[in-house]
Amino acid sequence: MNADSMAPKVAAVLRTLPRDDESPVAIDELCRRAGFDPEAADTVGPVLLTFLDLLGVLDGPSPHTADRAVKAKSATASLLATSLAEHISADRALLDNWSRAARTDPPYADQDLLAGPLFLYLIEQRRLREDVNAAPLGSAQVAQVLVGRRDRGDSTKFLLLYDPKASDFQLPGGHRRPDDATMRDVAVRELEEELHDFRFDPAQDRLVELGTVRVTQVSRTRSVVTRYDMTYFHLRSTRTSIHANPQAQWVDAATLVSEDTAVAGRRMNTVGLRMLNPSLPGGVAGLEPSLQPGGSGWIRTTAATRPLEFWGLVTGIVGLISSVVFFLLS
Numbered sequence: 001m002n003a004d005s006m007a008p009k010v011a012a013v014l015r016t017l018p019r020d021d022e023s024p025v026a027i028d029e030l031c032r033r034a035g036f037d038p039e040a041a042d043t044v045g046p047v048l049l050t051f052l053d054l055l056g057v058l059d060g061p062s063p064h065t066a067d068r069a070v071k072a073k074s075a076t077a078s079l080l081a082t083s084l085a086e087h088i089s090a091d092r093a094l095l096d097n098w099s100r101a102a103r104t105d106p107p108y109a110d111q112d113l114l115a116g117p118l119f120l121y122l123i124e125q126r127r128l129r130e131d132v133n134a135a136p137l138g139s140a141q142v143a144q145v146l147v148g149r150r151d152r153g154d155s156t157k158f159l160l161l162y163d164p165k166a167s168d169f170q171l172p173g174g175h176r177r178p179d180d181a182t183m184r185d186v187a188v189r190e191l192e193e194e195l196h197d198f199r200f201d202p203a204q205d206r207l208v209e210l211g212t213v214r215v216t217q218v219s220r221t222r223s224v225v226t227r228y229d230m231t232y233f234h235l236r237s238t239r240t241s242i243h244a245n246p247q248a249q250w251v252d253a254a255t256l257v258s259e260d261t262a263v264a265g266r267r268m269n270t271v272g273l274r275m276l277n278p279s280l281p282g283g284v285a286g287l288e289p290s291l292q293p294g295g296s297g298w299i300r301t302t303a304a305t306r307p308l309e310f311w312g313l314v315t316g317i318v319g320l321i322s323s324v325v326f327f328l329l330s
Contacts, residue, residue: 006044007088009034013048014085017070019078020059024069031066042066057081095119104220105167105267121223128218128225136216137224143186144173144272145207145233147242149250150289157250158284159242160263161194166220168267169249171232183231184209191235196243207233213275220269230272235290242291253285 012034018025027049031041045066052070053062057080059073072078087094095116102117112118128134147159160169174190176183187207188200210232219226249263257277261268277283 007091009036010044010048011085011088013044014081014088017052017057017072017078017081020072020074022071024060024071026067026069028066030070052081055080101165101221102223117223121218121220124218124224128216132216134216134225136227138219138222138226140226140228141176141183141186142173142228142230142272143176143183143190143233144171144230145187145191145235146210146273146284146287146290147172147235148287148289149242149291150293152293155252156285156287156289157252158256159244160249160251160256160268161244162247162249162266166269168220168269169263170269171273183212184233187231187233194244196245198242204238206236208236209233211276211279213272215272215275217271228272232273232276234287236288237290238292240292253283253287257284 009031013027013030016030016033027045028038028041031045031048032038036044045068046064049058049062049064049068049070052058053064057073057077058070059077060070072081084094095114097111097115098117100115100117102115102121104118104121108118124137148156149159150156159172161172162168163170172191172194173187174193176186177189180186180189184207192198192200212229212231215228215230216225217228218224247264251263251268255261255263255268256270257274259274273284280286
């Protein structure tokens with residue numbers, strides 16, 4: 001039996017599925033009424049049962065045998081079966097836009113809910129919520145780096161970068177690639193890719209490994225339950241500044257390890273760091289700043305990297321001092 005001849009019969013089975021206020025009928029009998037021969041009915045029936053049970057449409061126990069008597073669970077479930085029949089008859093797909101990344105944060109528009117990636121993301125979220133030991137469908141090794149700075153009279157604040165694909169703020173870092181020899185190599189490469197004009201220099205930069213934790217969550221880019229082995233590093237440097245992109249945010253340790261906290265109106269994903277935090281002496285708050293305080297170091301850095309601005313500032317200061325001295329002497 002080819003698919004073209006089967007589709008109208010499957011649609012007929014769905015249309016004649018007994019309503020919730022009617023008596024149940026064996027699935028093989030519904031198949032025969034729709035035009036399947038007895039042998040095909042014994043094969044197609046259990047397949048349809050599996051599909052309809054997956055959608056939660058059917059009432060009663062769920063043995064997937066051809067003689068199981070079935071009916072719709074509710075009036076709305078009956079209407080869903082009829083709608084599915086119409087989709088089959090029109091050869092119309094239920095879900096689309098599979099090449100588009102899921103829009104993972106509500107509110108959702110109609111076109112979002114019927115996009116395949118969002119549908120997948122939502123059912124995977126539910127699967128993990130109902131079973132914390134749900135089998136992951138993907139895995140990844142990730143390195144993330146804590147970069148802290150302390151302004152005068154302020155607590156240490158840590159750098160967060162916005163990831164447009166995941167629509168959230170994260171620590172600098174990323175996934176391990178096949179050509180990354182170690183997780184430290186991952187951390188160095190990601191810092192150089194994500195920070196403006198940053199080149200890791202062993203003479204002034206070093207990475208202190210803090211630990212590795214395993215996190216299982218639904219990937220906001222791949223839409224499935226994913227197991228992440230996350231290795232964290234702390235950057236220590238003699239630099240006085242680091243140039244991040246304009247969307248970057250600096251947050252204190254309490255914010256960094258808090259749950260369900262928004263940063264600049266966006267979601268923050270630091271679940272792995274929250275798991276690691278209790279194992280760190282003094283926690284994240286006890287980490288020393290990655291960067292050195294300003295001062296003469298700032299002067300040297302500015303003179304070397306922005307000479308026009310630096311000498312313009314020097315000229316202005318000299319001019320101001322000369323004017324004050326001239327005024328006092330006159």
